[in-house]
Amino acid sequence: MPTPFRYTEPLPPRAATGRVAEVYAQLSRDFGIDKPVTFVVLSSAPEILAPAWALMRESLIAGPGSRTGKELAALGVSLANRCPFCVDAHTMLLHATGDHALAERLAAGGRPENEEHARVLDWGERTRVPGGLRTGPYPFPREHAPGYLGTALAFHFINRIVSALLTENLLPGNAQRFRAVRSLGGRALARTVRRPARPGDALTLLDPVDPGEAPAWAGGTPVGIAYAALLRAAMAGAGLLDADDHDLVEQTVQDWDGTHPPLALSGFPDRRERPGARLALLAALAPYRITDEDVAAWRRPEHTDHCLVHLVAYGAFLAVDRVESALNRPIART
Template sequence: MSTRFRFTASPSPRAATGRVAGVYGQLARDFGLRAPDTFVVLSPVPELLAATWALMRESLIVGPGDRTGKELVALGVSRANRCPFCVDAHTVLLHATGDHALAERLARGERPADEAHARVLEWGERSRVPGALEDGPYPFPRAHLPGYAGTALAFHFINRVVSALVGEDLLPGRAQRLRAVRSLGGRALARTVRRSAPPGDALTLLDRPAPGEAPAWAGGTPVGPAYAALLRTAMAGADLLDTDDQGPVVEALLDRGGPHPPLALPGFPGRRERPGARLVLLAAPAPYRITDEDVAAWRRPDQTDDCLVRLVALGAFLAVDRVESALGRAVRSGEPSRPSRGAAGTSVARPVPGHLLGGHG
């Protein structure tokens, strides 16, 4: 996959060292691609890159549950978030699992023929709306929740980063729209996708969070510390916001919910008045609406690519947290239930700066 970044000039994978090189090595071994754009774009912030990879690896690749089912969750989430890059990528990965007919039905916009597959896909699509994951029953065994939920949360984050910072096309010339290309791409990845890999390897790349920071729904699996690490690293971007912007940004995101905003973007800050807050608020519901003008209005000489990546990651994770906090409420109550207004957003404060948010729920 060639690099097609929108606003950053990410370092060449060939020059990678340290933690970044470690991530690329695991990507090649366990994902089948050494440096896909989805991860290279995060490389200016190595700890964020490692945490994102860890959550995806420990849930989608080696977490509990069927790989086809988790690919359907990733695809459903990507559809809901309007991320064509990721939709196309997971269509190819379904070919890699051997589910060729299913992949092509989805590529044509059709519903899966298998009702169990359809329910899993729809669960992923619904998860964009805060509180939707509280509605039951789950379309998979309860024991597989860490793998399925971790996959959904990973791609709510990855979709937003990709939509903000990477082009829409998975391959040059939209070659992935050709059935033969999708099939060949899947077959090239098939051996890696179908190979078993040990859980927990990605955790060696992290600054490990305290054991109590792992969410309860992760059930003691490596998905938990991977999620906690992503929370820590993504929320650190709050330091890039002016103090006066931090509270209003959080409140605005709590009020917006899951719908995609209209083209006019009513209620969003202007580029000149609060450019950093505007980028964060766009990254949460509509990262594909971030423009050259938005980035230019925010950028100063001291704000390098890593600052932009961190700011987008903050907005992306604030959206992810709304989904996760609803899931956490359902797990704590013991059964999926109807959502309750106003509780979303409480979980983001567990390890983040106290000046940004209140206590953890």
């Protein structure tokens, strides 16, 4: 049977126990999708799975701001990161919000007719470029910033995980490319998407250790705690690299300007000489370019699925951190 998983073999969701089972239960209740592969692929590393879900839930689902607006922000991020799986997913979720015409306009490659919607989509796309939001106001009210910023950063992480570790097909045979399937899928999720979610519920799934200081942009909301927890968990993957590879990866991402690498991947480490550094950098800057050969060059008997998830998460979050740290706060709309 075809599998959506490229390089890992997660346990069947029905076999989940402990924190993984708790995350799946909350996903089913609050996201409306039973055990989505975007999170199942992280299940071999529960310490990554839980905060990744928490950041998405507390921002996109339970955070301040309209669900349509935050779906547009997530879609813009996914377009900028060239993640067709997530682009298709958020188009379907726009159907779930009830914005059917908007969803189909975007599915056809168009732009929103509504000026506010267009600004939010554009804002999401521009978040890929560190410092790209230097000028101009946010396209949403000041009090909604934690929801929108958290959503954008969550999907900069999720896009990279998906592109690195899953196939591009949201549904078997790319069935989501048919309008009727998109519409029916959205309608099936409509009740859950439109139901209010209580902020903070996902925080009970996090490790009982202090994740560190929450970012100021989160405004004291649960979004900030979830972000800090994911940062702490993802950065643990640095331990899979030696000191020289660690320094190379972090300096390269720090110098990154948001562009997509050239086809020749000039400047990337050779997979035969520095396979771990290459994988981490690809996860950060071009996860859709990870090949079987890249993974095989790094894999050794001690490199389990747990290790691969951690290495990819480390690279992915370095890019997220670069985007977040370069946010020059615009004057928020009042």
